[in-house]
Amino acid sequence: VTVATDELEVVVRRSPLLIEFRDAGTHQPINSDERPMAYDSKGHLANMLFDPKAGNFIAVSKKLGFDEHFYGLGEKAARLDKRRGSFVNWNSDTPGYTEGKDPIYQTIPFYLGLQHGAAYGIFFDNSYRSYFDFGRSSQQRAWFGAEGGELNYYFFYGPSIKKILNRYADLTGHMPLPPKWALGNQQSRWSYYPDTMVEQVVREYRERDLPLDVIYLDIDYMRGYRVFTFDQQRFPNPKALTDRLARQGIKLVTIVDPGVKHDPPGASSDGRYFVFEQGLEKNYFQRRSNGELFVPRVWPGESVFVDYTLPEARRWWGDLFRVYLDNGVAGIWNDMNEPSDFVDQTGKNQLDVVSYDNGERTTHAKNRNTFALLMARATYEGLERLRPEQRPYIITRAGYAGIQRYATMWTGDTNSTWDALALNIPMFTTLGLSGEPFIGSDVGGFIGRGNGELLVRSYQVSFLAPFCRNHKTSDGYDQEPWRFGKYYEDIIRKYLKLRYELLPFLYTTLEQAHRTGIPLFRPLLLNYQNDPNTYNIDDQFMVGEDLLVAPILKPDVTRRLVYLPPGAWYDYWTNRKYAGGTMIYVDAPLDTVPLFVRAGAMIPTVPPRNFVGERPDDTITFNIYPDDKGWAEGTLYEDDGVSPAYKNGGLRRTMVTARRDGRGFAVSVDVVEGQYNPGVRKLNFIVAGQRSTSITRVKT
Ligand code: MIG
Numbered sequence: 085v086t087v088a089t090d091e092l093e094v095v096v097r098r099s100p101l102l103i104e105f106r107d108a109g110t111h112q113p114i115n116s117d118e119r120p121m122a123y124d125s126k127g128h129l130a131n132m133l134f135d136p137k138a139g140n141f142i143a144v145s146k147k148l149g150f151d152e153h154f155y156g157l158g159e160k161a162a163r164l165d166k167r168r169g170s171f172v173n174w175n176s177d178t179p180g181y182t183e184g185k186d187p188i189y190q191t192i193p194f195y196l197g198l199q200h201g202a203a204y205g206i207f208f209d210n211s212y213r214s215y216f217d218f219g220r221s222s223q224q225r226a227w228f229g230a231e232g233g234e235l236n237y238y239f240f241y242g243p244s245i246k247k248i249l250n251r252y253a254d255l256t257g258h259m260p261l262p263p264k265w266a267l268g269n270q271q272s273r274w275s276y277y278p279d280t281m282v283e284q285v286v287r288e289y290r291e292r293d294l295p296l297d298v299i300y301l302d303i304d305y306m307r308g309y310r311v312f313t314f315d316q317q318r319f320p321n322p323k324a325l326t327d328r329l330a331r332q333g334i335k336l337v338t339i340v341d342p343g344v345k346h347d348p349p350g351a352s353s354d355g356r357y358f359v360f361e362q363g364l365e366k367n368y369f370q371r372r373s374n375g376e377l378f379v380p381r382v383w384p385g386e387s388v389f390v391d392y393t394l395p396e397a398r399r400w401w402g403d404l405f406r407v408y409l410d411n412g413v414a415g416i417w418n419d420m421n422e423p424s425d426f427v428d429q430t431g432k433n434q435l436d437v438v439s440y441d442n443g444e445r446t447t448h449a450k451n452r453n454t455f456a457l458l459m460a461r462a463t464y465e466g467l468e469r470l471r472p473e474q475r476p477y478i479i480t481r482a483g484y485a486g487i488q489r490y491a492t493m494w495t496g497d498t499n500s501t502w503d504a505l506a507l508n509i510p511m512f513t514t515l516g517l518s519g520e521p522f523i524g525s526d527v528g529g530f531i532g533r534g535n536g537e538l539l540v541r542s543y544q545v546s547f548l549a550p551f552c553r554n555h556k557t558s559d560g561y562d563q564e565p566w567r568f569g570k571y572y573e574d575i576i577r578k579y580l581k582l583r584y585e586l587l588p589f590l591y592t593t594l595e596q597a598h599r600t601g602i603p604l605f606r607p608l609l610l611n612y613q614n615d616p617n618t619y620n621i622d623d624q625f626m627v628g629e630d631l632l633v634a635p636i637l638k639p640d641v642t643r644r645l646v647y648l649p650p651g652a653w654y655d656y657w658t659n660r661k662y663a664g665g666t667m668i669y670v671d672a673p674l675d676t677v678p679l680f681v682r683a684g685a686m687i688p689t690v691p692p693r694n695f696v697g698e699r700p701d702d703t704i705t706f707n708i709y710p711d712d713k714g715w716a717e718g719t720l721y722e723d724d725g726v727s728p729a730y731k732n733g734g735l736r737r738t739m740v741t742a743r744r745d746g747r748g749f750a751v752s753v754d755v756v757e758g759q760y761n762p763g764v765r766k767l768n769f770i771v772a773g774q775r776s777t778s779i780t781r782v783k784t
Contacts, residue, residue: 085098088108089108090108091107091108091109091241092105092106092107092108092114092239092241093105093106093107093108093111094106094239100119100120101117101120101121102116102117102119102120103116103117103121104116104117105204105239105241107202107241107243114202114204114241115146115147115197115204115206115239116146116147117144117145117146117147118145118146118147118148118224118225118227119145119225121142121143121144121235122141122142122143122144122145122229123140123141123142123235124140124141124142124143140231140232141229141230141231141232142210142229142230142232142233142234142235143215143227143228143229143230143235144208144227144228144229144235144237145225145226145227146225146226146227147224147225147226148218148219148222148223148224148225148226149197149199151199151200152167152197152198152199152219152226153165153167153197153198153199153619153620154166154167154169154195154196154197154198154218154226155195155196155198155245155514155517155607155609156192156194156195156196156205156514156517156518157171157173157192157193157194157195157216157514157518158173158190158191158192158193158194158483158485158514158515158518158520159188159189159190159192159483159493159495159511159514159515159518159520160186160188160511160514161181161182161183161184161185161186161188161507161511162183162184162186162510162514163183163510163620163622164509164510164513164514164607164609164620164621164622165619165620165622166195166216166218167218167219168218168219168220169218169220170215170216170217170218170220170221171186171187171215171216171217172186172187172213172214172215173187173191173192173193173213173214173215173216173453174187174191174213174431174452174453175187175189175190175191175422175423175452175453175455175456175482175483175484176188176189176422176429176430176431177189177420177422177424177429177496178496178497179496179497179530179531180497180498180499180531181496181497181498182499182503182504182507183503183507188496189422189481189482189483189495189496190456190481190482190483190484190487190493191211191214191453191483191484191485192483192484192485192487192515192518192519192520193207193208193209193210193214193216193228193485194206194207194208194252194256194485194518194519195216195218195518196245196248196517197226198245198609198613198619201243201613201614202242202243203242203243203244203245203248203613204239204240204241204242204243204248205238205239205240205242205245205248205249205251205252206228206237206238206239206240207237207238207240207252207255207256207485208228208230208236208237209234209236209237209238209485210230210233210234210235210236210237211233211450211451211452211453211454211484212230212231212232212233212449212450212453213230213231213449213452213453214228214229214230214231215227215228215229215230216228231449232449232450233450238255240252244613245517245609245610245613246600246602246610249517249519249600249601249602249603250600250601250602251601252519252601253488253519253600253601254601256485256486256488256489256519257486257488257489258488258489258598258599258601259488259489259520259521259522259597259598259601260475260476260489260598260728260731261475261594261595261598261723261730262475262477262492262522262594263414263415263474263475263477263725263726264587264591264696264725264726265297265298265335265414265695265696265697265725266297266298266415266477266492266551267550267552267587267590267591267594267696268295268296268297268298268552268584268695268696269294269295269296269297269298269552269553269580269583269584270296270297270298270299270300270337270551270552270553270554271285271289271296271298271299271300271553271554271555271564272299272300272302272526272553272554272555272556273285273300273302273555273556273564274302274303274304274555274556274557274558275301275302275303275304275305275558276299276300276301276302277301277304277305277315277318277319278317278318278319279318279319279320279321279322279325282299282301282325282329282336283325283328283329285299285564286299286329286332286334288564288566289694290332290694292565292566292573292577293577293694294565294566294573294576294577294580294694295580295581295583295584295692295693295694295695296334296694296695297333297334297335297695297696298334298335298336298337298414298415298553299329299334299335299336299337300336300337300338300339300417300553300555301319301336301337301338301339302339302558303339303341303383303419304318305318305319305338305339307354307355308345308352308354308384309341309343309345309383309384309385310344310345310347310357310359310384311340311341311343311344311345311359312340312358312359312404312405312407312408313357313407314411322411322412322413323410323411323412325412326411326412326413326414327412330412332695333694333695333696333697333698334695335414335415336412336413336414337413337414337415337416337417337477337479338408338413338416338417339416339417339418339419340408340416340417340418340463341382341383341418341419341420341421342382342389342390342418342420342421342423342455342459343380343382343383343384343387343388343389343420343423344359344360344363344369344384344387344388344389344390345357345359345360345384345385345386345387346360346377346379346384346385346386346387346388347360347384348360348361348364349361359404360388362400363388363390363397363400364377364388366396366397366400368390368391368394368396368397368400368401369388369389369390369391370388370389370390370391370437370438370439371437371438372436372437372438373436373437373438373447374436378434378437380423380425380426380427380433380434381425381426381427382420382424382425382426383420389423389455390459390462391439391440392455392458392459392461392462393439393440393441393442393451393458394439394440397462398458398461398462398465399462399465399466401459401462401463401466402462402463402464402465402466402467402469402470403466403469403470404466405463405466405467405470406470409467409470409471414477415476415477415478415479416463416467416477416478416479417478417479417480418456418459418460418463418478418479418480418481418482418491419481420481421455421456421459421460421480421481421482422452422455422456422481422482423452423455423456423482431448431452434448434452435447435448435449436448437451439451453484454484455482456480456481456482456483456484456487457483457484457486457487457490460478460480460483460487460490460491461489461490463476463478463490464476464478464489464490464491472728473726473727473728474726474727474728475726475727475728476490477492478490478491478492479491479492479493479494479551480492480493481493481494481496483520485519487520488519488520488521488522491522492522492523492524492550492551493515493520493522493523493551494523494524494525494526494551494553494555495508495511495523495524495525495526496530497526497530497531497557498525498526498529498530498531499529499530499531499532500528500529500530500531500532500533500534500538500560500561500563501529501532501538502538502637502638502639504529505529505538505541505542505545505637506623506637506638508525508542508545508546508549509545509622509623509624509625509635509637510607510622511523511525512524512525512549512605512625513603513605513606513607513610513622513625514607515603516603516604516605516606516607516610517603517607517610519601520603521550521594521597521598521601521602521603521604521605522550522551522594522597523549523550523551523605524546524549524550524551524552524553525546525549526553526554526555526556527539527542527543527546527552527553527554527555528542528543528554528555528556528563529542530555530556530557530560531557531560532560532561533560533561534561534563535568536568536569536571536572537572537639537640537674538639539563539565539567539568539572539576540572540575540576540674540675541635541636541637541674543565543575543576543579543580544579544633544635544636544677545633545635547579547580547582547583548583548586548590548605548625548627548631548633549605550590550594550597550604550605552583565577565580574675575674575675578675579677581692582692584690584692584693584694584696585689585690585691585692586687586689587689587690587696588688588689588690588701588704588720588722589627589628589630589631589687589688589689590604590627591721591722591725592628592688592719592720592721593627593628595721595730595735596628596721604627604628605625605626605627606625606626606627606628607621607622607625607626608621608624608625608626608632608647608649609621610626611626611629611649612649612650615649615650615665617647617649618647618649621647623635623637624646624647629682629685630681630682630685630687630709630718631656631679631680631681631682631687632646632648632649632653632679632680632681632682633677633678633679633680634646634647634670634672634677634678634679634680635677635678636672636677641672642671642672642673642674643669643670643671643672644669644670644672644678645667645668645669646667646668646669646670646678646680647666647667648662648663648664648665648666648667648668648680649664649665650664650665651664651665651682651683651684651711652664652682652683652684652711652712653680653681653682653683654680654681654683654709654772654773655670655678655679655680656679656680656681657676657679659772659773661683661773662680681707681709681772682709683709683710683711683712683716684709684710684711684715684716684717685709685716685717685718686706686707686708686709686716686717686718686740686741686742687706687707687709687718688704688705688706688707688718688720688740689704689705689707690703690704690705691703696725697725700763700765701722701762701765702763702764702765702766703765703766703767703768704720704765704766704767704768705767705768705769705770706718706720706740706742706751706767706768706769706770707770707772708742708749708769708770708771708772709772710742710744710749710771710772713744714743714744714749715741715742715743715744716741716742717739717740717741717742718739718740719737719738719739719740720736720737720738720740721735721736721737721738722735722736722738722760722762723735723736723758723760724760729760730760733758733759733760734758734759734760735757735758735759735760736755736757736758736759736760736761736762737755737756737757737758738753738754738755738756739753739754739756740752740753740754742769742771749769749771751769753767
């Protein structure tokens, strides 16, 4: 049976069942079954193919291309190209993970195959524990399977990866725009308390002229780790605190874990706990198959988890956030949502927990990997209901395909080591290739002892990541930007200021990710899919189409090789022009991260500031990097930065082009979309390497 579309032919042989996907134009196979789809109720297949596991097992086996590369699969502590790797998806709390640890926090059963420049994508729509093997167990096949559920997968044919990511976003959801301040610099610690310490950190930032938009409260702000409460001694007046922070341009984000303290009336001496009492009365907490309440142990001690598959429970949970909003809290941080249980981190203790699941009453085997997704959904929808005039802001540790609709994610409990820093780049780019554009990692690393050099190099990666937050464990060494002395602090300031200068470019690129599913933080191969030199590069990255960054990822290193893809490139710092398609050797003293701009780009910037709303964007500078023909173009996206009005035309998209014309440049500025009016402002145009600046006053 052949199913044909304009782009794809799907040829299904009925006996034995074998499926082949072919390009409709060339009739060449793109992806072919290596053996029939398999179902095995005893797990023999799993024994045969992979890892001995009991129970139902379903699998798909594909012919492995001799020259096929694999990308994606979400949050994996692995290099960029997943060829010859094998992976498991089972959301797990894995503090201090290192390269090769698997699984870790998230499950995104979506991957890309790339061969001879043409890509396809496969989304395996199955939340059970799943396995992906890209030629590890056999050189003949790549296969994936799961311990239960339906064998149901979506096949995307590109051949461009960008198109696949676009379709994948249409299927699993587009990332909404966060409030613009979420692109600002963020600072966290387990834990800043009491309130005076929170303010002291902010004061340091301001006095040292270091940009900051957001500060976090980790678990110690609560009354005995009870979510939706504040400790009266440590935070006697949270509203007054957020008011004072607001006057300094700072937003507060509070952590909210899934563990609700098991706290019946009279059980503890420090008062009653409405969240436990309400949830119990409404029967919203998870139960085992025998009807008993499921009681995991997490930070509050004995706890309970909400069954977020119940629509009423999600609504109730979402409405609880009124407590935070009334206190001026700007965003919510979901941690421990694998869900982590100190009794047993593998999930064994939870296997007989039953969830409502649309009336199907299914067990943990199906619901573990989607727990964080549904908790984030409950939170997002609650914030949307309670504060419709503002975009919700949530960050999450665990997740499943679709989590991009609700939350930013960060890569959990990393180490303060050079190896962990180097892993940032393949992890961020892989997340971007897996439909999660809004990502970041604890800057400086979470566990252990860092130093000034590591912190600086870490900022030189994260200052261009969508989520830029320094965070540290409770018993780790302090690592705020000033902790290692002025020498390092001055360099960090330079990069934070540069981030804020580049905000118009970053915001424009993030909006592109929202609209198209194409991430901000990219592996080179996403922009240069026909250049095999890029297929394994995971110590460099690109931001959007135009910036190329080649950070230093080892101590005592001040020079490195950089691969520049075809085209021409400008060194951001010196404006020296290089021909691409080759490796160059560049200097990278501690205060310099090798940073290149694509010739032909136009990068919008604003004057630096110490927080997003500190001053109006009344001056915008377009930095012109002409290509060999004297041409450059760029886009600027603008909106109000806080409200959801952008979803209904409350935006402005401006296209700017520059063309060398006699002795100067002819510039054209066109508003191509939207009704948002940013007011009167000055537009500057600077041509890379030239002194003269033309200044245009533009009235809109
Ligand atoms: O068991 O809330 O990944 O960022 O500081 C540790 C305390 C719980 C793990 C998170 C980390 C956070 C910490 N949490």
